[in-house]
Amino acid sequence: MQNLFLVMAGVNGFVAVALGAFAAHGLKNMLSPDLLVTFQTGVQYHMYHALALFGIGLLTLHFPNQTLLKTAGYLFLVGIVLFSGSLYVLALSGIRWLGAITPLGGVAFLAAWALLAWSMLRT
Numbered sequence: 719m720q721n722l723f724l725v726m727a728g729v730n731g732f733v734a735v736a737l738g739a740f741a742a743h744g745l746k747n748m749l750s751p752d753l754l755v756t757f758q759t760g761v762q763y764h765m766y767h768a769l770a771l772f773g774i775g776l777l778t779l780h781f782p783n784q785t786l787l788k789t790a791g792y793l794f795l796v797g798i799v800l801f802s803g804s805l806y807v808l809a810l811s812g813i814r815w816l817g818a819i820t821p822l823g824g825v826a827f828l829a830a831w832a833l834l835a836w837s838m839l840r841t
Contacts, residue, residue, distance in 0.1 A: 723791045724775035730768035730798060737761050737806065745809075753809040760805030767794050767827065774834070786837035793830035797823045
């Protein structure tokens with residue numbers, strides 16, 4: 719699918735806004751302040767990287783054969799799942815060991831940004 723990253727950007731932007739609203743209205747009185755901040759951090763990074771996926775989608779339209787660019791897009795998706803996903807589950811469940819997964823998502827984000835830069839330097 720040529721527009722995969724644009725579709726994923728739209729889906730992830732929608733989910734980030736929905737989860738942000740859920741946290742602001744539904745979780746405000748259910749979670750402790752520190753767990754609410756954890757959830758909101760997940761939402762914040764989720765949205766940042768939904769926008770990054772949008773950028774990847776636009777760039778892949780102009781550079782369709784850039785493998786590094788596509789790899790960056792997949793790493794942004796992995797980062798969203800591991801980083802934001804682990805923070806969501808940690809905040810909702812209180813299971814602290816899930817925080818050990820979060821840095822793996824952070825590494826995926828870092829690798830994605832590095833590949834994005836590298837792919838654009840090569841064009």
